[in-house]
Amino acid sequence: MKSKKDSLFDTEMLPSDFVFDEKVANVFEDMINRSVPGYSTIISMIGLLARQYCTPGSNVYDLGCSLGAATETIRTQVPHGDYHLIAVDNSSAMVEKLKARLAPPVEGEPEIDIRCADLLDMNIEQASVVVLNFTLQFIPLHKRKMLINKIYQGMRPGGILILSEKIRFPDEQLDTLFVKTYHTFKEKMGYSKLEISQKRSALENVLIPESLETHKERALEAGFKAIDVWFQCFNFASLVAIK
């Protein structure tokens, strides 16, 4: 079913923090496609990456799966069905919607193990592919190191972590340039100045971006052998880290 149009912030409202509730789940597909430059490209490429890295008998995790876009692309792209695909989100509205809209697996594809849980409490084990597609940015800063360490510990050697994030730039001038350009992008995608500014305020305490350097250092400290950016558009980037 096609997502409804996101007009959640189009009338003046009292400031409050953004939450992933039913109202957001109902418009999520439209919201993320019009708010994250390159989102659909990133989703397709996650499929191509998973295809190469998903090993027989392993677990594949989509952490903060929302409506399961990454999960679905993995399921269709990985050429064998010998793996366990786990999609996790702590928003019950997202999980219910995902369960309702998910097509049953075609022959040879695995069932999807959908869980409504806090990813911080999840056991990660025998993972060949772990996806954090615009999720880490919502995890409190002081818990991020512990999470990346846990993911690393739960991965098979040679496994891949795909980490997509909104990023900030240490250079103030560049940061301003990218944020401004991003807001122009949102206007081009049909959002008004009021919608852009109200959404920005709602996300201020909830979505905390970090620099690429911070993400890279944290992954290397956890033990990952290599990490680099494979996609970037303004202040949005996706990285791969190899164990």
Ligand code: GEK
């Ligand atoms: C996609 N990956 O379409 N535990 C589990 N889920 C969480 C937690 C947590 N602690 N914190 C936030 N979430 C998706 C898009 S959206 C990105 C991810 C965005 C979930 C939250 O409920 C939401 O569904 C998701 O992380 C972030 O490929 O909205 O910008």
